[in-house]
Amino acid sequence: MIEIVRISDDRHLDIIDKLFLVVDEMLMPPSSLTSMSRATPCAMTCVVAADGRAEELAEAKQAKEDLVELEHQTERHKDDREALLLALQPLEEEQDQVQAQAKAMRDLLEADRQKSEERSSEAAVYREEIAAHRLEFAAQEEELNALSSLEKQVAESRGARDKLRSEKSKLEETSKALQQSLEQQLGELREARRRSLQLKASHDDFVKLVPPASMRQVTLSTGAEQVLARASRKAEQLLAGLEGQGSGRPPARRQRTSTGASLGSPVTSTASLGLQQKLTQMAENSLKEELNDCRRSLVEHQQSVLEMARKRGEETQKLRAERRSLEEELSKVREDAHTAHSKSEAAIAELQRHLQEQTQEANRDAEKVGAEFSDLLQKQALERNALKEEVEELKRKQASERELAASSVRDREKATEYLHELEQELAKLRVEEDI
Numbered sequence: 001m002i003e004i005v006r007i008s009d010d011r012h013l014d015i016i017d018k019l020f021l022v023v024d025e026m027l028m029p030p031s032s033l034t035s036m037s038r039a040t041p042c043a044m045t046c047v048v049a050a051d052g053r054a055e056e057l058a059e060a061k062q063a064k065e066d067l068v069e070l071e072h073q074t075e076r077h078k079d080d081r082e083a084l085l086l087a088l089q090p091l092e093e094e095q096d097q098v099q100a101q102a103k104a105m106r107d108l109l110e111a112d113r114q115k116s117e118e119r120s121s122e123a124a125v126y127r128e129e130i131a132a133h134r135l136e137f138a139a140q141e142e143e144l145n146a147l148s149s150l151e152k153q154v155a156e157s158r159g160a161r162d163k164l165r166s167e168k169s170k171l172e173e174t175s176k177a178l179q180q181s182l183e184q185q186l187g188e189l190r191e192a193r194r195r196s197l198q199l200k201a202s203h204d205d206f207v208k209l210v211p212p213a214s215m216r217q218v219t220l221s222t223g224a225e226q227v228l229a230r231a232s233r234k235a236e237q238l239l240a241g242l243e244g245q246g247s248g249r250p251p252a253r254r255q256r257t258s259t260g261a262s263l264g265s266p267v268t269s270t271a272s273l274g275l276q277q278k279l280t281q282m283a284e285n286s287l288k289e290e291l292n293d294c295r296r297s298l299v300e301h302q303q304s305v306l307e308m309a310r311k312r313g314e315e316t317q318k319l320r321a322e323r324r325s326l327e328e329e330l331s332k333v334r335e336d337a338h339t340a341h342s343k344s345e346a347a348i349a350e351l352q353r354h355l356q357e358q359t360q361e362a363n364r365d366a367e368k369v370g371a372e373f374s375d376l377l378q379k380q381a382l383e384r385n386a387l388k389e390e391v392e393e394l395k396r397k398q399a400s401e402r403e404l405a406a407s408s409v410r411d412r413e414k415a416t417e418y419l420h421e422l423e424q425e426l427a428k429l430r431v432e433e434d435i
Contacts, residue, residue: 098383108369
């Protein structure tokens with residue numbers, strides 16, 4: 001509106017100038033009027049008319065002064081408006097700065113929100129890692145339970161191994177007793193063979209030395225009976241040894257019983273001597289066969305015992321190796337579990353501390369940003385209210401200026417109308433003067 005008033009003032013400058021010229025012409029000195037009265041016959045009438053219009057000229061002069069005063073007031077209002085605009089510029093700049101600060105604070109809040117989201121995502125990742133560590137600890141606990149069960153199995157295997165060792169020691173003692181009894185039987189058999197050979201040699205010598213036939217028969221029958229008695233005793237001892245071997249007890253030496261050969265038994269025929277020799281030979285052969293069978297059974301039994309002992313030794317070595325490997329694995333697993341548990345505890349503590357620090361930092365940042373933002377909002381509200389008051393004041397001033405400009409325009413319009421009327425009257429006066 002001020003610009004419109006200024007444009008209207010520029011338009012009316014020419015009119016005001018013309019009005020001033022008319023007023024100057026109207027305010028000519030009386031000498032010019034007297035000259036005009038002398039020149040024209042109607043001069044007196046013009047002077048009278050001029051005297052009647054003097055008051056109107058004074059009013060026109062007053063209107064001219066009012067117009068000048070209005071122009072000065074308009075210029076002052078223009079200067080005040082420019083000063084107000086200049087004063088508003090730093091306020092607008094400050095408002096722009098405040099808006100920029102508010103935008104920066106919003107950006108900071110957005111960045112803090114993104115950081116909090118990132119930290120929450122990191123916390124979720126840490127929680128997943130903690131869950132994975134817990135699952136790993138559960139698996140390790142299951143492995144430890146399996147290892148404890150293996151330890152129990154190892155203890156049971158140790159008990160079985162101890163039982164096998166005791167059985168092995170018993171078998172070794174039994175085999176030693178059997179070996180001793182067999183060696184004793186072999187010694188007795190060798191002694192019986194040696195005695196039988198000696199008896200045979202002495203019998204041959206005796207047969208060669210005895211001349212009568214009756215004495216020879218008696219001696220042969222007596223020696224044959226002794227040989228048969230000894231063979232029967234050896235057979236009984238061998239049977240007793242075999243029975244003791246089957247029962248696991250050393251054979252008991254049976255007391256030798258001598259059967260007295262009846263010297264007064266009837267003498268049989270010479271065929272009985274050959275039968276006795278055959279029987280002796282058969283007894284010796286049977287004794288040899290039984291001795292060989294005993295040796296074979298003893299060797300087989302010793303081989304079976306040695307094979308069993310070797311197998312049990314191999315099983316014991318295998319169990320010992322398995323026990324060592326299990327103990328090594330158990331120690332390794334325990335060390336790994338201890339290290340993993342310590343590392344996981346340290347990692348969990350570090351993660352909890354880091355998460356707590358981040359949470360505290362986020363809370364502090366949020367409190368700080370909230371306080372700063374609230375202070376900034378309060379400051380902006382105060383500045384906004386001040387700016388609103390200043391704008392309202394400027395609006396009121398502009399409204400008053402508009403009213404003054406409108407009143408000045410109305411006064412100018414009235415003055416121009418009045419000047420038009422004066423011009424018309426002057427024209428009439430000039431026409432009358434010309435007439």
